[in-house]
Amino acid sequence: MGHRVSSGASRDLPPELGPDAVGVLEGRTFMFSDAAGNVPKGSIGGLVHDDTRFLNQWELTIDDAPLMVLSSGTVDAYSAAFFLANADLPHLSANRVGVRRQRFVGDGLYERVELRYFGIEPTSIRLRLAVGTDFADLFEIKESGRDRTPDIIRQDGPDGSALGFHYRNGSYAASVHIEADPPADLVDGDALVWNLRLERGQQWSCELSVPLRCGEEDRRPVVRGFGEAFDHGPEDPSTRWAAEKPNLHAETDLLRDVYHRSAIDLVSMRLEKTIAGEPVVLFSAGLPWFLTTFGRDTLITAYQTMTCGSQVARGALIVLARHQARVFDDFTDQEPGKILHEYRSGELSQLGVKPYRPYYGAADTTALWLILFSEYWRWTRDTELVCRLRENAEAALRWIDRHGDRDGDGYVEYGTRSTQGLGNQCWRDSPDGVQYADGTIPVLPIATCETQGYTFDAKLRMAELADGPWHDPSMAHRLRAEAARLRERFNRDYWIPERGGYYAIGLDGDKRPIDSMTSNMGHLLWSGIVPDDRAGQVARHLMSPEMFSGWGVRTLSTLDVGYNPIGYHVGTVWPHDNSIIAAGLARYGYREEANRIAMAMLEASRHSDHRLPEALSGYDRSFGRQPVPYPTACNPQAWASGAPLLFLRTMLGLEPGEDGLLADAHVPDDLGRIGLDHVPVAGRHWSVDATGSDYRVSPAD
Incomplete structure (x- = not known):
């Protein structure tokens, strides 16, 4: 029989879980806990699926005492293990009961709890699992949100085998169940309790399954073991992407380990959708707060990973085209032709309280979509998709000229x-x-x-498509002329001759140059808008002690007043930013500088299990022997995981050509020989083998 959950007091801002917090993720599901595997009520932790928190408490105790942590951490991206022991109790000395928790997420939660008793005399213990839910929207987890407890209905099975919570608000509905085998001896409020009598050497285990229901969609976790792959068919797009990924042969463990870790993390952050009957896959932005479609992150990550196959780029293009803006709407910053910034599925977005279903507040995503669209064509020669999405591309170009350029000055602005x-x-x-x-x-x-x-690059790339599969030479001529005028105008208005000459980060509402010195200059090299005679000045600034920390290029120069090495965008070092900068430097022939950035980032990954986080603090490398983490970096994050793949492409100088794979290698001496097999280009596969500037490309089919 259902009854209402008793209402608790309103909570303060939730605390973080500490530096030893353990996060696991699979697709749209993630769980954050402390090092013991617990989610204390009132913390930012919990089990989250599709932007809704289904568990906000998950605490295991023995005789109401916390367990001591011996060791814990992730095993796979979707799994973790926690090795624990009992604390010192009145009737039981410490370390007499060993506890292992094995956790797996994906469409819910599956957890196995195992106990083994090492005491001499038999003993009785009370194992308690306290559970709870608040069905909080993701936007509320890190702040004080609405108290839903009066609207949450709780149900429990009569035999202690299950506990359920149900919530509805208008058209939004969600529910979660906790199923236990063996059943609990007692359901005590919102806790499952087992009263155990243990003999020396005795083992006891319990399996906990937490299925979810989102609206009309039921999600049930799959029971699996460590290292087991998710069961996808051979035509599943994520399976195909993983299968198409080239094989890397490298003399150094560093490059192999980073490459392998990046691929694992990227697959764990995949989003699988079906659009017009076609299954597609794309990457979400990252754990924990961004496991959803982000225009900018999704597009850049797809670009970074093009050498690993086109499935993700195809999925990103199709999904974002499906949600391309078609009307004007102030609340969502929507304008016809614009590509979205972010799509959310939680209660607040579904009911229109938040503007994220989807939200279009990004000035750069539309040009980035066009860049990826062109890049997809270059690597695949997929005329069918390029012609099918031509209307979307033309709508994006119209947005740039009509709505992105708000005042007719020839620049894309935001407000x-x-x-x-x-x-x-x-x-x-x-x-x-x-x-x-x-x-x-x-x-x-x-x-x-x-x-x-980006706009300059996008127009030149669309001119290439107009000359090619679209057979529209007049469009190609117009776009190239527009790009040329933009380049001339830009280099007049954004160039600042002081401080040795550099580019302003932007123009303000009064058309004044915003004169901070930033890493965004490296993106200008990537786009090709910088004249050759200024590229050297930009490169020198990027690699100067004020910008280059020794681990990577800072977002802001140390000479600027606002510099803060632990400020989110004002002094930190971002791997994705650096991968674009390195690609830009290489484009203008600054290969040594590009390699210096790539090697610094790869070396930084040694200190974080070969995974690059969202951002590093901007402290100089001489400040310590290892990079200082940014305090609240997402980890893993898609475009940080994609960065090593773009670094590898830049070192090898890989580009798609009409007749196959092109290379222009400049491999750092520290990496020795690199071989990359099975690189897909236009329906064929190629291998490249390189040492230094010597390389060989050969068919792999």
């Missing part, structure tokens, strides 16, 4: 119209991410430099 919109709508989207050299914040609208570079 939110939404009451809940983002202030900064470039990749540096924190409130102080764009600032003057003196630390003051500019007025809107803002036209950031890299967005103009």
